[in-house]
Amino acid sequence: MADISAPKGVRDILPDESWKWAYIFRVVQETALNFGYSEVHLPLFEHTELFARGIGDATDVVEKEMYTFLDKGDRSITLRPEATASMVRSYLEHGMGTLPQPVKLWCAGPMFRYERPQKGRYRQFWQVDFESLGSANPLVDVEIIALSVEIFRRLGLHQLEVVLNSVGCPVCRPGYRERLHRFFESRLDDLCDTCKGRLDRNPLRILDCKREGCKAVTEGAPAIYECLCDDCRDHFDAVKKGLHRLAIPYRLDNRLVRGLDYYTKTAYEVLSGSLGAQNAVCGGGRYDNLAEAIGGPHVPGVGFAAGVDRILMVMEQEGCSFGAEPSLDAYGVALDAGSRESVSDLVDHLRRNGVAADMDYGNRSMKTQLKAASQRRARYACIIGEGERQKGTVSVKDLATGEQREILSEDVVAAVRPRPSGDE
RNA sequence: GUGAGCGUAGUUCAAUCGGUUAGAGCACUGGACUGUGGCUCCAGAAGUUGGGGGUUCGAGUCCCCUCGCUCACCCCA
The missing domain is CATH 3.30.930.10 (Bira Bifunctional Protein; Domain 2)
Structure with a gap:
């Protein structure tokens, strides 16, 4: 603690x-x-x-x-x-x-x-x-x-x-207050101690009391509508x-x-x-x-x-909906230490183009990075290894279907961007 | 301010009548699987048992004080 x-x-x-x-x-x-x-x-x-x-x-x-x-x-x-x-x-x-x-x-x-x-x-x-x-x-x-x-x-x-x-x-209200005062005064013995104190200060508050005894008394109290x-x-x-x-x-x-x-x-x-x-x-x-x-x-x-x-x-x-939970469009995954900077560059590029993207900064294994991508509910994993770096490509994996394809770096934004809302 | 119940790992909870080294699930880290997630299995790390005092051979457990949390009174959103 x-x-x-x-x-x-x-x-x-x-x-x-x-x-x-x-x-x-x-x-x-x-x-x-x-x-x-x-x-x-x-x-x-x-x-x-x-x-x-x-x-x-x-x-x-x-x-x-x-x-x-x-x-x-x-x-x-x-x-x-x-x-x-x-x-x-x-x-x-x-x-x-x-x-x-x-x-x-x-x-x-x-x-x-x-x-x-x-x-x-x-x-x-x-x-x-x-x-x-x-x-x-x-x-x-x-x-x-x-x-x-x-x-x-x-x-x-x-x-x-x-x-x-x-x-x-x-x-x-003063007239009503007076009527209430008169009403409660005659039933003072049935009220709780706090309500006895309220009688002179503010008899309206007695109506609000939650004690059974007082509630019973207020049942018969005059209603403000009449006044x-x-x-x-x-x-x-x-x-x-x-x-x-x-x-x-x-x-x-x-x-x-x-x-x-x-x-x-x-x-x-x-x-x-x-x-x-x-x-x-x-x-x-x-x-x-x-x-x-x-x-x-x-x-x-x-x-x-x-x-x-x-x-x-x-x-x-009541189990109400709160709309969609925040999630990522893409999660960058580096296969080896040498690819981490490329992934960082890619993630930055995606972000500047309106794609919600993140990556691992803990030098974790590829397996763990993919696991993280799932947990963050990313739609795509964008994987870069030595092979991709040489070819200038990114392996884009759809995490829902498991389907994966290798595409040119410059096409990644279009591939993972959420459906354009028209006015962007 | 008043009353009641409860404080054990990051979290949710165990621990017999007071008895040896305080355990487990989830979460975390790593591995099985060194270029492919969700599942499974294994391992690791994680604790001043809220704090202080007392009783006892021995206290997470009993007693006192204190702090905190929770619920209720009160009041209100």
């Missing part, structure tokens, strides 16, 4: 896995293009204040899960625990309010949260994040949900469930209607909550049954008051983040 190892909760994505990641990002990128979202690259760290205000100081994420440190200029810096706040910051900082609205952006990259690792939860984890900024139109909520569902569909995931709720807005203001109710109806039109199935769940005031109206998650306790592959919703919370003008927004680590986990479990 090496005495040096990666820090707790982080991991290496090695070649046996990395090509699958690349596949997922490719699918996400194509889908983003289809839906009219443009990619941005955002910094991995921000001023701590952005997250404190943009996520909320009362949340667990901000209270105890952030990687925060002072830089050499004594600024408090935090590794981003999520992307939405950065996205809104970027929108405001670059005056995107002057562009046609909504501005539709996406990004991908690692997020950081100091949590105890477990299945599907890492301290550095990858998200793809989509945000649509500047429109309060419920059709945009529908688009966001449809986009996330489409990504999962293209990736081949089918055992997923969309869970939908509305969390109201600053107009109607939504006209605006929120119309919006919610429009979103539900939109999902119906697009034939996107969903389940309503009034336990799905977001604790803070700048989260408004639509809240949704996409859950997988095959993930263990960390079963959300995607979470999102509307945050019409977030831009103001971080010191900007009123900019409505809606978006989602999907966890790439978890998506991959579910895909593996």
Whole structure:
């Protein structure tokens, strides 16, 4: 066991896995293009204040899960625990309010949260994040949900469930909160200790509790639907209607909550049954008051983040395809020590002409080189020995059929090049 | 932060009640086959049994501490 190892909760994505990641990002990128979202690259760290205000100081994420440190200029810096706040910051900082609205952006990259690792939860984890900024139109909520569902569909995931709720807005939520408070107050004895504490701070969170006792109590709790203001109710109806039109199935769940005031109206998650306790592959919703919370003008927004680590986990479990595994077109094989330089030259020539080619650098026997060619799933072995060198030829062996022919060096590219895609 | 389970070769795992030199599959290297791969057979290399302390004639095995991993609570992607 090496005495040096990666820090707790982080991991290496090695070649046996990395090509699958690349596949997922490719699918996400194509889908983003289809839906009219443009990619941005955002910094991995921000001023701590952005997250404190943009996520909320009362949340667990901000209270105890952030990687925060002072830089050499004594600024408090935090590794981003999520992307939405950065996205809104970027929108405001670059005056995107002057562009046609909504501005539709996406990004991908690692997020950081100091949590105890477990299945599907890492301290550095990858998200793809989509945000649509500047429109309060419920059709945009529908688009966001449809986009996330489409990504999962293209990736081949089918055992997923969309869970939908509305969390109201600053107009109607206080009334609901009060009703909940009254309801739980009368059943205080049946609640767990943490929920007793939540009663005054944030009774909505009690709905989220997973303890059996609390769940039983919440069965009879008033639903937020009864308390939504006209605006929120119309919006919610429009979103539900939109999902119906697009034939996107969903389940309503009034336990799905977001604790803070700048989260408004639509809240949704996409859950997988095959993930263990960390079963959300995607979470999102509307945050019409977030831009103001971080010191900007009123900019409505809606978006989602999907966890790439978890998506991959579910895909593996459900036996989804990741496209073609990377392979070589040609593998150079030297019969003797004197031919190694010729093989090196040939491989370089192939590579410069768009052929995926590799060779052995370990002075291994010809047998072992051919073995390596098979293992790398090369289509052809390009063999050079003394005889070939004298004649200026290469023996090209089709590793699938075993068929071999000797061809002139200058014709090798044409012989092993993958079927031209037409526009090369 | 809390709880439970687990740490043996690169990796997946063995090792009887505490008993001699800690074994095997896969992977790796070489050979059988010196100009032809996948299969087979043979051989080789590979270990501070996570670390530290204790009990014992003797510890991979039992006890304590510590570190790490895993799962769950919590929270979320």
